[in-house]
Amino acid sequence: MIDGGGPRLGPARRQEAIAEQILARGDITAGELAELFQVSLMTIHRDLNELERQGLVRKLRGGVTAQPSSVFESNVSFRERSMRAEKEAIAARAAELVEPGMAVMLDDSTTSLALARRLEALAPLTVVTNFLTTIELVAGMPGIRLIALGGDYDVLHNSFLGVSCTDAIAALQADLCFVSTSAVTGGYAYHQEQHIVPVKRAMLASATRSVLLADHTKLTRTALYRVARLQAFDRVIVDAGAAPEALQELDQLTRSLDVAALLPPEAP
Amino acid sequence: MIDGGGPRLGPARRQEAIAEQILARGDITAGELAELFQVSLMTIHRDLNELERQGLVRKLRGGVTAQPSSVFESNVSFRERSMRAEKEAIAARAAELVEPGMAVMLDDSTTSLALARRLEALAPLTVVTNFLTTIELVAGMPGIRLIALGGDYDVLHNSFLGVSCTDAIAALQADLCFVSTSAVTGGYAYHQEQHIVPVKRAMLASATRSVLLADHTKLTRTALYRVARLQAFDRVIVDAGAAPEALQELDQLTRSLDVAALLPPEAP
DNA sequence: GATAGATCACGGTGTCCAGTGTTAAAAGCT
DNA sequence: AGCTTTTAACACTGGACACCGTGATCTATC
Numbered sequence: 001m002i003d004g005g006g007p008r009l010g011p012a013r014r015q016e017a018i019a020e021q022i023l024a025r026g027d028i029t030a031g032e033l034a035e036l037f038q039v040s041l042m043t044i045h046r047d048l049n050e051l052e053r054q055g056l057v058r059k060l061r062g063g064v065t066a067q068p069s070s071v072f073e074s075n076v077s078f079r080e081r082s083m084r085a086e087k088e089a090i091a092a093r094a095a096e097l098v099e100p101g102m103a104v105m106l107d108d109s110t111t112s113l114a115l116a117r118r119l120e121a122l123a124p125l126t127v128v129t130n131f132l133t134t135i136e137l138v139a140g141m142p143g144i145r146l147i148a149l150g151g152d153y154d155v156l157h158n159s160f161l162g163v164s165c166t167d168a169i170a171a172l173q174a175d176l177c178f179v180s181t182s183a184v185t186g187g188y189a190y191h192q193e194q195h196i197v198p199v200k201r202a203m204l205a206s207a208t209r210s211v212l213l214a215d216h217t218k219l220t221r222t223a224l225y226r227v228a229r230l231q232a233f234d235r236v237i238v239d240a241g242a243a244p245e246a247l248q249e250l251d252q253l254t255r256s257l258d259v260a261a262l263l264p265p266e267a268p
Numbered sequence: 269m270i271d272g273g274g275p276r277l278g279p280a281r282r283q284e285a286i287a288e289q290i291l292a293r294g295d296i297t298a299g300e301l302a303e304l305f306q307v308s309l310m311t312i313h314r315d316l317n318e319l320e321r322q323g324l325v326r327k328l329r330g331g332v333t334a335q336p337s338s339v340f341e342s343n344v345s346f347r348e349r350s351m352r353a354e355k356e357a358i359a360a361r362a363a364e365l366v367e368p369g370m371a372v373m374l375d376d377s378t379t380s381l382a383l384a385r386r387l388e389a390l391a392p393l394t395v396v397t398n399f400l401t402t403i404e405l406v407a408g409m410p411g412i413r414l415i416a417l418g419g420d421y422d423v424l425h426n427s428f429l430g431v432s433c434t435d436a437i438a439a440l441q442a443d444l445c446f447v448s449t450s451a452v453t454g455g456y457a458y459h460q461e462q463h464i465v466p467v468k469r470a471m472l473a474s475a476t477r478s479v480l481l482a483d484h485t486k487l488t489r490t491a492l493y494r495v496a497r498l499q500a501f502d503r504v505i506v507d508a509g510a511a512p513e514a515l516q517e518l519d520q521l522t523r524s525l526d527v528a529a530l531l532p533p534e535a536p
Numbered sequence: 537g538a539t540a541g542a543t544c545a546c547g548g549t550g551t552c553c554a555g556t557g558t559t560a561a562a563a564g565c566t
Numbered sequence: 567a568g569c570t571t572t573t574a575a576c577a578c579t580g581g582a583c584a585c586c587g588t589g590a591t592c593t594a595t596c
Contacts, residue, residue: 307586307587308586310586310587310588314586329594329595
């Protein structure tokens, strides 16, 4: 009983809820979903097509099943909406490290994106990134010099990767680089996807100082590919939602740990 | 007497007309413009701020004057609207040279952009470009692999330039590259701006075959910086609006000339 | 300081488009 | 074939946003 006749959700929210429902139950029919969310069958089909395109579910005649992959690296717009407060808190703290005149490097994470939004106030600044979303954002900021990192375009992350990208990074030297990974455990930062790893490593190598950004959910997770030791980062920033024991352990393993307090919810 | 009480123009059109007016007269007051275009003073000021941001005019107290630069390299959205039919004709002809499976390189010109719009139908394909507008467009095309060329972001062209860009180009090899320049005269292709030149040259060097795209207005114009000999291009495509004698002369100077007939105006 | 010019802040208005439903046609299954 | 599920096509709608004007406020120039 997820939805007891509550207010209509936007399509994005509804698709999340549908995915959740499918992930939990394993499978379901389109008709059930239509009933559950009080929308037409057509709308459900459209949602399912979208979720299938994202690789989260499989449609078959008569219903839909969860994609049997254990990997769950969701797409940009989804990641963008989750942990928003935590990301903002981390971004705010990260912004304190940036001073006018610096060249900062940002990776293709939504946490970095949150940081990018705060950079206009710190102009003049040079921003280097391989994240198309950030590129489009920063391109509109007066006073900020933008250097884009090219490479093979990756739909899922909306960013540029591959050899061209790492080569381009190697030819630069930034004052400060901000990187986020999908998991942080046992003194190492991990990432779910292999092809992202060399890019993040190249960024670390081409920056004078580097900072790891990780919301607290990353601390209890694990992922397949090792990116770097935590000691490789000059600083690690997490939000205050983490368990005390996790923070304590982390503090032992990092050169400098920063716990960002959650900000009061903004009043638009 | 530009506007005799005709229908209200959209802001873009009006700003063009204002620029034209200023370019012709040298200077004018905000009040006169408000009267001329039948809009409020505030709107005129907003238009003038925009034109000033684009570097076309200079505002001073009591009026506005033309920017004394002879250069008139207008911005993307302006270029996009001019010579539309010609660009489409050229793009259509250029698309005939592209075959599925190829890797094609596109420069930061609106003519190339028109070509990019036609590429989805020719998938699978690899597209390489430094033009942010094209990047955003192609990123949404399934079946097309996109390789972005990074570099220093240039607001005016909405593209990436500089050493990082030429380096990235040099590391690649495309089957076919499409380039456009601001002027074509006396056996050479010229461009108005210095920092664009190395990028176009790098593209020529990194492509097996190269094509120059030029609408007929380029043939009677000239620009400061020499990009390359016309002989350096395997093919030159112009639209049918060119003067016969100009075409004849051009034919002598190019390896292979292609005159694209204007398409019938599309019926949306 | 007086005045004309420029900007700011707010609210109104029209347009555009994402999102949705309906109906009809197509495609699978039994 | 007969049914169900899925897709295609079209029209509607509500909200977002661009655009513009009005009046108040700020600023330069005399």
